[in-house]
Amino acid sequence: MKKFENMIIGFGKGGKTLAGVLAAAGQSVALIEKSPLMYGGTCINVACIPSKALEHSARFSQAQGGTFQERAVRYRTAIWEKRELTAALRQKNLEKAVSAGVKVILGTAAFLDDHRIRLEKADGTEEVLWGERIFINTGARPFLPPVDGLQSSRFVYTSETMMELETLPGKLVIIGGGYIGLEFASYYRNFGSDVVVLQDSDIFLPREDAEIAAAVLENLEARGIQVLRGIQVQRIRDREDGADLTVRTEYGERKLSCNAVLVATGRRPNLQELHPEAAGIELTAYGAVKTDEHLRTNVPHIWAMGDVAGGLQFTYISLDDSRIVKSQLLGDGSRTTENRGAIPYSVFLDPPLSRVGLTEAEAVKKGHAVKVARLPAAAVPKAKVLRQTNGLLKAIVDAETGQLLGAHLFCAESQELINLLKLAIDAGIPYTELRDAVYTHPTMSEALNDLFTAVT
Numbered sequence: 001m002k003k004f005e006n007m008i009i010g011f012g013k014g015g016k017t018l019a020g021v022l023a024a025a026g027q028s029v030a031l032i033e034k035s036p037l038m039y040g041g042t043c044i045n046v047a048c049i050p051s052k053a054l055e056h057s058a059r060f061s062q063a064q065g066g067t068f069q070e071r072a073v074r075y076r077t078a079i080w081e082k083r084e085l086t087a088a089l090r091q092k093n094l095e096k097a098v099s100a101g102v103k104v105i106l107g108t109a110a111f112l113d114d115h116r117i118r119l120e121k122a123d124g125t126e127e128v129l130w131g132e133r134i135f136i137n138t139g140a141r142p143f144l145p146p147v148d149g150l151q152s153s154r155f156v157y158t159s160e161t162m163m164e165l166e167t168l169p170g171k172l173v174i175i176g177g178g179y180i181g182l183e184f185a186s187y188y189r190n191f192g193s194d195v196v197v198l199q200d201s202d203i204f205l206p207r208e209d210a211e212i213a214a215a216v217l218e219n220l221e222a223r224g225i226q227v228l229r230g231i232q233v234q235r236i237r238d239r240e241d242g243a244d245l246t247v248r249t250e251y252g253e254r255k256l257s258c259n260a261v262l263v264a265t266g267r268r269p270n271l272q273e274l275h276p277e278a279a280g281i282e283l284t285a286y287g288a289v290k291t292d293e294h295l296r297t298n299v300p301h302i303w304a305m306g307d308v309a310g311g312l313q314f315t316y317i318s319l320d321d322s323r324i325v326k327s328q329l330l331g332d333g334s335r336t337t338e339n340r341g342a343i344p345y346s347v348f349l350d351p352p353l354s355r356v357g358l359t360e361a362e363a364v365k366k367g368h369a370v371k372v373a374r375l376p377a378a379a380v381p382k383a384k385v386l387r388q389t390n391g392l393l394k395a396i397v398d399a400e401t402g403q404l405l406g407a408h409l410f411c412a413e414s415q416e417l418i419n420l421l422k423l424a425i426d427a428g429i430p431y432t433e434l435r436d437a438v439y440t441h442p443t444m445s446e447a448l449n450d451l452f453t454a455v456t
């Protein structure tokens with residue numbers, strides 16, 4: 001039986017980063033991955049990177065215009081280009097791990113007990129490995145709602161399979177109006193599809209600032225994307241060239257026909273094949289691996305990182321999880337999930353929506369006296385240069401301390417700008433400094449001068 005000081009299950013962002021760190025410290029590290037098509041994990045193969053490559057191609061295609069046929073050709077090329085990109089990144093990730101001295105092992109892992117795992121390999125053989133310390137980084141998988149006909153339909157896709165579809169769907173129905181649903185709605189609309197989003201709740205983007213959510217909805221609708229709320233999908237039936245959906249609305253039943261259905265109804269921690277119970281690992285009620293703020297499970301030599309640990313599902317959270325674990329193994333243990341600072345995020349719409357901190361309603365509920373600033377994107381010179389004048393910027397400031405409590409940027413390049421505001425929140429920089437700082441011109445950053453001047 002092969003023995004390792006560190007056994008990392010899953011080649012995700014946290015796993016591969018920690019593997020490199022521990023190997024560099026001279027320790028033996030096994031990095032176990034079930035699929036050769038997933039070296040480097042979800043992000044680079046089937047999620048962030050390919051989807052943002054398509055987002056870029058889609059915006060470019062929209063700017064070029066043309067007939068549906070011309071757009072469909074460009075879409076197919078974008079899928080091919082995306083495949084080339086992910087294949088190159090996959091190879092690079094594998095080479096990087098191997099050259100760092102990490103032992104990359106292909107096979108599906110299942111716990112036998114709290115130190116041993118059984119590996120099932122593609123050729124049907126099995127091997128048992130022993131790990132002194134074990135790190136679970138097996139990610140998340142799509143949740144498919146129990147809709148009649150959904151599993152058997154030939155036209156139902158998840159984000160992963162959708163990005164392999166070479167034929168641009170004329171009509172696309174998306175079930176789920178969360179991050180994936182709205183991002184794909186935006187991409188496929190720019191590629192040239194007719195898009196309808198079906199959201200179960202009545203409220204659009206319920207976790208976002210209400211004013212910003214309204215601005216996003218208005219923008220999507222102006223782009224021709226239909227967002228139907230309060231919808232229950234009842235059944236899906238295939239036709240020759242697509243599917244028919246029967247949905248229940250507040251006005252009764254309605255039929256929708258399309259060429260493709262994307263299911264984007266959330267992603268759940270992936271523990272399907274791992275059998276954590278064999279190691280005595282506790283799970284949360286939500287089915288994630290239960291950890292403390294150091295990401296340690298109830299079994300002291302087993303940790304969990306990334307989506308499987310049940311926190312926010314972002315690549316940079318998984319990366320930061322590896323820093324937290326590193327801090328315990330090689331540092332002073334001071335970094336935890338409680339002190340990693342404000343967490344920003346971006347939803348890659350057109351323009352993107354980026355956020356850090358509290359909404360106005362959340363700030364008020366927490367007892368802050370707030371001042372609010374708003375700025376239409378159209379007031380920013382760089383937005384005009386980019387011909388992306390849609391959108392709204394909003395900031396929430398504590399009226400007593402002048403600290404920035406939240407920023408909500410629905411505007412061009414907000415995915416870059418938001419990181420600056422995250423630093424401001426973490427460093428406790430008062431809004432007046434953001435208001436009076438010298439920024440380069442013409443940039444979207446200089447909008448902060450005007451946004452924070454508007455604080456009232």
Ligand SMILES: Cc1cc2nc3c(=O)[nH]c(=O)nc-3n(C[C@H](O)[C@H](O)[C@H](O)COP(=O)(O)OP(=O)(O)OC[C@H]3O[C@@H](n4cnc5c(N)ncnc54)[C@H](O)[C@@H]3O)c2cc1C
Nearest residue numbers: 010012013034041042047109138139306307313314315318
């Ligand atoms: C369409 C889409 C777009 C996204 N866009 C963004 C974005 O723009 N920005 C962002 O930050 N996040 C984005 N995310 C979320 C992001 O992809 C995830 O949060 C991140 O990839 C999770 O990484 P991880 O480290 O938890 O594990 P993963 O990268 O998911 O790695 C888990 C690995 O474990 C392997 N595995 C699973 N079970 C076993 C087993 N039993 N044995 C061996 N190996 C196993 C899997 O094959 C996989 O390679 C997106 C997600 C999706 C689906």
Ligand SMILES: NC(=O)c1ccc[n+]([C@@H]2O[C@H](COP(=O)([O-])OP(=O)(O)OC[C@H]3O[C@@H](n4cnc5c(N)ncnc54)[C@H](O)[C@@H]3O)[C@@H](O)[C@H]2O)c1
Nearest residue numbers: 145176177178179180181199200264265266267313346347
């Ligand atoms: N830009 C980014 O950082 C980015 C992009 C894409 C995905 N992600 C990550 O991936 C995760 C998963 O994304 P997601 O969009 O699948 O999940 P999500 O939780 O963001 O959204 C799922 C949506 O589907 C709705 N829904 C659930 N069941 C439904 C049903 N039966 N009918 C209609 N609507 C239904 C929910 O109300 C919710 O609005 C996100 O939490 C996010 O962390 C991040």
